[in-house]
Amino acid sequence: MKFASESEYLAYLDDVKQFLWTEIDPLVPQIEKDEYIPFDDLRPKFRKHHLFDCLVPETYGGLGLSTVEYAPVLKEIAKVHGGIRAQLHVHNSSVHLMEAGRPEQRHQYLPKMAAGDLMVCFGLTEPDSGSGLDSKSSAVRQGDVYLLNGRKHLITNAREAGLFAVFAFTQESDGSHREFSVLLVERGMPGFTVEPLAHTMGCAGGSHDMLLFENVPVPVDHVLGHTGMGSELLLAFLEISRVFIAVAALGTAERSLELAVNWSKQRETFGKPIATRQAVQGYLAEMATDVYALRHMILDALRKYDAGQRIPEESSMCKLFGLEAVGRVTDKSLLVHGGIGYLKSSPIEMLYRDARLNWLEEGTPTIHKLIIARTLLEEEFEKFGRGDELF
Template sequence: MNEDYEKLRSRIAERMWEVFPPMEEEIEHTDVIPKDVMVPALQEVGALGLLVPKEYGGAGLTVTQYLPILADLSRIHGGLRGFVHAHNSSTHVFSMLASEEQKARLLPLAARGEVSFGMGITEPDHGTGADIGTTATRDGEHYVLTGQKWLTTNSDWVRYFIVFCKTDPAAGAAGVSAILMERDAEGLRIDPLPPTLGTRGLQHGHVQMERVRVPIGNRLGREGEGLGLIEEGMELSRVFVAASSLGTAEEALQMSLARARSRETFGQPIGTRQAVQRYLAEMATDVLALRSMLENTAARIDAGHRVPAEASACKLFGLEAVCRVTDRALLVFGGIGFTRKFPIERMLRDARANVVEEGPPAIQHLVIARTMLMGYYFEGSIFDTPYTRAVTATV
């Protein structure tokens, strides 16, 4: 962390606190974020190129630096956090996959918010990964894409979709590739999905492809690399979602502390009640634990390590923590917290998006357990020790 970074973080947070809260009521009722207001404000403070390397016009932040900014935005509104998260994460995935020519052409535009990418992974009729149903058939100098994706965030705004598809259906997991598809391609249709429980204003589209022709040069990486790239990209995105959980939980805790001091019954603040103190203590414990997990995992990512189990553990604990904390906040506020007089009701709904983003709990359980059974070891802690009892199992 340095002075320039602190100025950037402060500039983003201060501007978004100015711009977003006045629009919150409108967004919650219309389910539309006024992008003519939000996007210029984000461009003004450089919030759309946070993970883009400096040589392409971005801020070039490390993961350790990016997570607090994402948490700051999560304190304000789930729709704002989701918009910025989706843009920066998909741009980072593009940077991971793209050739030097592709990066030189598009990353500067993405850093300025003039171009954005949408992730085409989740499908309505198939699972993620080797079960993907979308196909890309080679036809001369083009791929012909057929299939559908949904829950594609920012689908009303993105210029390009990073579509993960089967270029060799017979090869199973080894046949998945990534292809860049423009939103105005012939044969592409984008339909809106029904309104969501939380993160109101954030659009998640249903992308349908009927023999969409895409130049071979739009492939990202080599054929067959797609599944491994999905897994690596998911690691980082799961950590980002956990940071979003942290921001919402921290704000809910701070609001609950203020309420516990100011709300009086029987002539005393409710914070003097043992039951309320227990809620606050449980909330603080979740916040501190999640913060420590994220700091450790971000440090490992910035050191160049893969973090398959840590990322899923952060995502899993983060979703559980933010749901517990917002539930406790509702208890501290009481019946009035169930109304829209305070943001607690909205934050409780926004928190539920973190449950399903980048895989539900069952997926995180699978990744953590499978990774450890394959011999993965959690490193980088002061508690690491070579001295442990050797336990062997015989069949």
């Protein structure tokens, strides 16, 4: 179901916003208190308001939104609650990963993902190694299966997912054909367990758990695409998903700015609203400048992506600038709120914590600086090496 006109799309966006602010926002205090998102109760509502199928192509029963059209949806979710944003972000970004599968894999999984019957998560990060090609997870072929061993941690939606896209090295039993690949592991496969990890600082209520694989027999046809596609899939998937993290940062930053502006007009000291103080105006102006810059960087990157261009540098720049901008904006919004902003009853307290996840998800600042520098210094890197390992 593609929208026939701009006005139909805008009506959809209005519906999503209305749903988020009238039905989800009132649940936020309880979610924060319990540190638990009641996903099974929310699933039918997310389905009704098309939050699972935004990015699934129409052929597979989704809305087939472009990334420019999807961004306002994700941004609004981030304004309301970071935990729900992280949950839906991983599900929706995983659509891009699954689209790289073979035709029968796309037919098998994408319609279920669109309906929200199947949550898919991706397992890249490991407790005992760096991400990507440093992976210690391995899958050795034995007849019709790969026996998967290894550990992944901090995996979002580990509690809710039915399918786990696991990055690991596949190889033949004699050690040959060692290739970085993605295996589709189903919940319930023998030898696969999920171990809960501690609650998070912000983006509360979701699951970010440990996946343990002990001789899990993964059928050979459960390799996403084909063996050896791991690096290619990882780079392509992260390229767009990292811009979506910047979109989430933009949502958090926009709401933080709006709260600061409103509070500065309400709060009076020495008989005048603090909005009349130049120092406070300075904070607001700096926040608005960050928001404006981030919004336009993202739009540029997404337009290029929708036009079919590769955007590795743009993606890392959006992610890097986004995490720095949302850090600055939430800092300043907290300062404008004064002490009242530090109380859990104030929304800026939650947004401040939510923003810190944007710093870590899908690559830390150092990693993004490395990617950006690599494109600037390609020749030097070739001659002298990169100084840092990456992927």
